[in-house]
Amino acid sequence: MDLIDIPATPRETTILELREFSRRLVRELGFMRTTLAGSDLAPSAVHAVIEIGMAPGISAKDLGNILRLDKSNTSRQVARLEAGGLVKRTVSTDDARSSELYLTPAGQKLRKKIDQFATDQVSNALRRVVPEDQQALVRFLALYADALAQDNAVKTPSGGAEATRILEGYQPGCIGDVASLHARFYSERWGFGAFFEKKVATELAEFAGALPAEGKALWLYSENGRALASLAIDGNNETGIAHLRWFIVDDSLRGSGVGRQLMSHAMRFVDERFSETYLWTFKGLDAARHLYESFDFRLTSESEGTQWGTKVVEQRFSRRSA
Structure with a gap:
C-alpha cells in the first residue's frame, strides 16, 4: 500500500477554526444568556455554586483563582449568593482570619438542579456522536482545556496563582x-x-x-x-x-x-x-x-x-x- 502525505493544515487556519468552534461552544452552552443551566443565576454565579459544592469549605481566594475572578468580583459574587440564601460562611478552623464557604440546603438543591441540567445537555449531545468518536472527543477537549490552562498559568501574576x-x-x-x-x-x-x-x-x-x-x-x-x-x-x-x-x-x-x-x-x-x-x-x-x-x-x-x-x-x- 502506498503512503500518501496529507498536507498539514496551515496554523493560521487551525487558529481560526478553533476560535470559531470556541465561540459556538460558548453560544450553544448558553454562556451568552443572562442566566444559565435553567437557573435564575448568571453564568459566573452558576459556576461559583458548582465549585463551592465540589469543594465544601473553599475560601473566597481559592474560589476566585478557580473562576479567574479578581478579589473584588469574587467578593461581590459571594455576597450575592449569600444574600440569595444559597451560600453561608463559617470561620476557618485553620485560620480565624479567613472564612470557609458552604452551600446552604437551598444551594445544594440548586446545585443538583444545575448538575441534572448539564448532564441532560451533554447526554443529548452525545446521542448525536457515534460511540467510537466520544472518547476521542473527551481526550481532545481535555488537551485543549489543559493547553489553555497552562497558557493562563504563565500570564497570571504571582501571589494569586496557586490554582494555575x-x-x-x-x-x-x-x-x-x-x-x-x-x-x-x-x-x-x-x-x-x-x-x-x-x-x-x-x-x-x-x-x-x-x-x-x-x-x-x-x-x-x-x-x-x-x-x-x-x-x-x-x-x-x-x-x-x-x-x-x-x-x-x-x-x-x-x-x-x-x-x-x-x-x-x-x-x-x-x-x-x-x-x-x-x-x-x-x-x-x-x-x-x-x-x-x-x-x-x-x-x-x-x-x-x-x-x-x-x-x-x-x-x-x-x-x-x-
Whole structure:
C-alpha cells in the first residue's frame, strides 16, 4: 500500500477554526444568556455554586483563582449568593482570619438542579456522536482545556496563582519529589523509614508509568519544576470504585488551600466516573481527616496494621459519588 502525505493544515487556519468552534461552544452552552443551566443565576454565579459544592469549605481566594475572578468580583459574587440564601460562611478552623464557604440546603438543591441540567445537555449531545468518536472527543477537549490552562498559568501574576500551578499527569522528576515529601513528613512525625519510602517510590513509579490510562489520574502542584503537593486517583472501571492515593502537601503550603484544590480536582474526576472512592490513612492525622470529611468521606473501618512498615491504627474512609 502506498503512503500518501496529507498536507498539514496551515496554523493560521487551525487558529481560526478553533476560535470559531470556541465561540459556538460558548453560544450553544448558553454562556451568552443572562442566566444559565435553567437557573435564575448568571453564568459566573452558576459556576461559583458548582465549585463551592465540589469543594465544601473553599475560601473566597481559592474560589476566585478557580473562576479567574479578581478579589473584588469574587467578593461581590459571594455576597450575592449569600444574600440569595444559597451560600453561608463559617470561620476557618485553620485560620480565624479567613472564612470557609458552604452551600446552604437551598444551594445544594440548586446545585443538583444545575448538575441534572448539564448532564441532560451533554447526554443529548452525545446521542448525536457515534460511540467510537466520544472518547476521542473527551481526550481532545481535555488537551485543549489543559493547553489553555497552562497558557493562563504563565500570564497570571504571582501571589494569586496557586490554582494555575496544578498540573495533571506525570511530570519529569515528580516520582522522586513525591516520594521525598512522603518520606520526610512521615519520618519526622511518625518514625517511618526506608521501607515506607521505597513502597511509595515503587508503587508511584508503576502507576505514573502507566499514564495516561482510563480511570486514573495524577495531579501535582509544582513550583520551579518541583512537585510540592500531589494526589492520585487509581480507579477500577470494572468495579466502579476508585482509590485515592499519594495525597501530600509540603509544609510550606500548609493553609494555602492547595490541598483543597487538589481534592476538588479529584472529586470532580471521580464523580464523573465512579460510584465510590476510598482511601487509607491512619489515626492521628487530624488535619487530613478534617479535609476528607469536608468532602463527604466517612470512616468505615479501623484496626492495627503494618502496611506502612510501622504499626499504626489504619483507617479506611469511603465516599459515595454525588
